[in-house]
Amino acid sequence: MTNGKEDKEITIYDIAKRLKISPATVSRALQDHPRISAKTKKKIFELADEVGYRRNHFAGNLRSQKTQTIGVIVPRLNSHFMSSVIAGIELMANEHGYSLLISQSSESARKEADSAEAMFNSRVDGLMVSLAYDTNTLDHFDKFFRKKTPVIFFDRVKPHRSATSILIDNYQAAYDATKHLIEQHCKKIVHITAPPMQNVYKDRLAGYRSALEDAKIKFREENVIVTNLTQEAGYESAEKILKMKPLPDGIFVANDSCAIGCMIALKEKGIRIPEQIAFVGFNNDPMSTVIEPKLTTIAYSGFEMGEVAGRLLVNHLNSTSQINNTTTIILRSDLIVRQSSLKSPAGH
Amino acid sequence: MTNGKEDKEITIYDIAKRLKISPATVSRALQDHPRISAKTKKKIFELADEVGYRRNHFAGNLRSQKTQTIGVIVPRLNSHFMSSVIAGIELMANEHGYSLLISQSSESARKEADSAEAMFNSRVDGLMVSLAYDTNTLDHFDKFFRKKTPVIFFDRVKPHRSATSILIDNYQAAYDATKHLIEQHCKKIVHITAPPMQNVYKDRLAGYRSALEDAKIKFREENVIVTNLTQEAGYESAEKILKMKPLPDGIFVANDSCAIGCMIALKEKGIRIPEQIAFVGFNNDPMSTVIEPKLTTIAYSGFEMGEVAGRLLVNHLNSTSQINNTTTIILRSDLIVRQSSLKSPAGH
DNA sequence: TTGTATGCGTTATCAC
DNA sequence: GTGATAACGCATACAA
Numbered sequence: 039m040t041n042g043k044e045d046k047e048i049t050i051y052d053i054a055k056r057l058k059i060s061p062a063t064v065s066r067a068l069q070d071h072p073r074i075s076a077k078t079k080k081k082i083f084e085l086a087d088e089v090g091y092r093r094n095h096f097a098g099n100l101r102s103q104k105t106q107t108i109g110v111i112v113p114r115l116n117s118h119f120m121s122s123v124i125a126g127i128e129l130m131a132n133e134h135g136y137s138l139l140i141s142q143s144s145e146s147a148r149k150e151a152d153s154a155e156a157m158f159n160s161r162v163d164g165l166m167v168s169l170a171y172d173t174n175t176l177d178h179f180d181k182f183f184r185k186k187t188p189v190i191f192f193d194r195v196k197p198h199r200s201a202t203s204i205l206i207d208n209y210q211a212a213y214d215a216t217k218h219l220i221e222q223h224c225k226k227i228v229h230i231t232a233p234p235m236q237n238v239y240k241d242r243l244a245g246y247r248s249a250l251e252d253a254k255i256k257f258r259e260e261n262v263i264v265t266n267l268t269q270e271a272g273y274e275s276a277e278k279i280l281k282m283k284p285l286p287d288g289i290f291v292a293n294d295s296c297a298i299g300c301m302i303a304l305k306e307k308g309i310r311i312p313e314q315i316a317f318v319g320f321n322n323d324p325m326s327t328v329i330e331p332k333l334t335t336i337a338y339s340g341f342e343m344g345e346v347a348g349r350l351l352v353n354h355l356n357s358t359s360q361i362n363n364t365t366t367i368i369l370r371s372d373l374i375v376r377q378s379s380l381k382s383p384a385g386h
Numbered sequence: 387m388t389n390g391k392e393d394k395e396i397t398i399y400d401i402a403k404r405l406k407i408s409p410a411t412v413s414r415a416l417q418d419h420p421r422i423s424a425k426t427k428k429k430i431f432e433l434a435d436e437v438g439y440r441r442n443h444f445a446g447n448l449r450s451q452k453t454q455t456i457g458v459i460v461p462r463l464n465s466h467f468m469s470s471v472i473a474g475i476e477l478m479a480n481e482h483g484y485s486l487l488i489s490q491s492s493e494s495a496r497k498e499a500d501s502a503e504a505m506f507n508s509r510v511d512g513l514m515v516s517l518a519y520d521t522n523t524l525d526h527f528d529k530f531f532r533k534k535t536p537v538i539f540f541d542r543v544k545p546h547r548s549a550t551s552i553l554i555d556n557y558q559a560a561y562d563a564t565k566h567l568i569e570q571h572c573k574k575i576v577h578i579t580a581p582p583m584q585n586v587y588k589d590r591l592a593g594y595r596s597a598l599e600d601a602k603i604k605f606r607e608e609n610v611i612v613t614n615l616t617q618e619a620g621y622e623s624a625e626k627i628l629k630m631k632p633l634p635d636g637i638f639v640a641n642d643s644c645a646i647g648c649m650i651a652l653k654e655k656g657i658r659i660p661e662q663i664a665f666v667g668f669n670n671d672p673m674s675t676v677i678e679p680k681l682t683t684i685a686y687s688g689f690e691m692g693e694v695a696g697r698l699l700v701n702h703l704n705s706t707s708q709i710n711n712t713t714t715i716i717l718r719s720d721l722i723v724r725q726s727s728l729k730s731p732a733g734h
Numbered sequence: 735t736t737g738t739a740t741g742c743g744t745t746a747t748c749a750c
Numbered sequence: 751g752t753g754a755t756a757a758c759g760c761a762t763a764c765a766a
Binding site for chain 2: 092093094095096097099100105114115116117118120121122124125128132137138139140141142156158159160161269295298302324325328329330
């Protein structure tokens, strides 16, 4: 029930006047300042509520030199994984009164730098980034580092002495994936991945290689196919695979979309999966249960990664202490076995 | 090449001082004010550039009472369609100096109202909303309407005299989808949809019904299955369908995920698609080409919808004139025929 | 525990 | 074409 004119914004001055107290007291009460008596606080809160007071962020932020805004730069928005991450971040941020400024690099280092610049100009309090496909330097974040604005890299990260990283153990996950194929008696295992410029692909390649070597299978350069990991790339990779002699009997792909593109193409050529070629993907995209046979994959939660990153940043921002910045957080990932990799009926 | 201390923010005062002119002139020049001489403008721009001046949004917005921020509320972030819409909005917004404040309602009218409240408190210059599953009133946007803050509904819309709507012709699309099934000689066509509370489902139901009636097929209430349209719901709907006698020979589902869930379940029960039951979905989700057989569906571009909505809002905000608000914009949609609906080999 | 006074960096309204 | 000056709404150092 608002009575009278609704369109005039209420300020702390209005409240102060009506309560015959000073604006400073109102300001402090609204911030739950300890040195204000419970009584006055109550009065103030009640009136504020009644007249529909809303804090003017611009005035407050101008004064306090804080923006209450977190910048997020991702390669693309429209992947299941990334939008889950954003959802996780959004949850934490909203809970703590932060807003999100979201921007996509479209997998381009240049656009990533532009976005960083824009974020910097917006004076975000903190920045969360998953690096673009071809980012190979962190120079465009120097401004943030110099200004001690916290920067968190997630999933696609590069180590930096003044940034936090959140990721999974890509090496181990790839090792497990490859080992699983070996246990299914695969002898020639191909790895489809992106250029090893990003940690995720470098580590997955290393895990793949180690698993092979531990099983006394020789690692061969020619069994690694480097693509951009899109579904189309997977489709095209199938041609290369069909030319291999002998045909591989197992393929470990560094992401699900690409694996699925490849599977579709191979199936069209009459290859039987998993009998002739077994498949393991990466990411547990919803599509992995739609493809036939269902895709064995590495699962890790984007939502959780977003939550963790968000919580970390919020804690950092709310604590006055300078937290040690160069942390690395490893989240859990799991191999999910589905039909696409099961040569032997139900785990031999 | 910045020389000296980098951490002190440059203000228009600093520029004014160094150029021995007034801050007012600097401010005007930076806004490209017509009454400032080209010469002084040039000097100012150059120096601003050199010293790395960046405008303080908070001060400016406090003064001008504009936030340069657009609020976006969507049911969920992590669907292909929605993240494409966001990408489209982001493109337009960034181009015109607007930031995006994004929040998800998680398909709950209550959370939607909360988000709207938060957006209102953040004083967004404009709001873009795709309504939650169970939103049946627009009351929680009244504050915006009263304050004449432009509101644009997209995809899941409700008509309102002071809001713009952007959507596709759901009636026609559903009509076409159903007609297509009829042309494939389907006699008993089931429709799986959500409660007709939202325009999209109401209109799709109406289109389905009209197509049937135009083909002299009696519309039957019991052939409409109401669910929440998730993939799981599709899976469960399969049970209901299997109990029908006779079995339907065509199913039109109001979205792809649900269609796919249903197809998977039916295939598990040995039903042949499309021979026994033909399928048409809605949305052209990437999954629709992964499922086997590939899913016939209605395609429309989320990215385009986002772009159009963004452009409209930006134009509105930049023009001083009060544009007629109660516009409705219909975007194009297309029936994409794939194997899931082709009973007769390749279009008879 | 509360009040006074000032400044955060802009933009806008006057003047000149 | 440019300059002085007053807000915008809040938070805080300093008083009381």
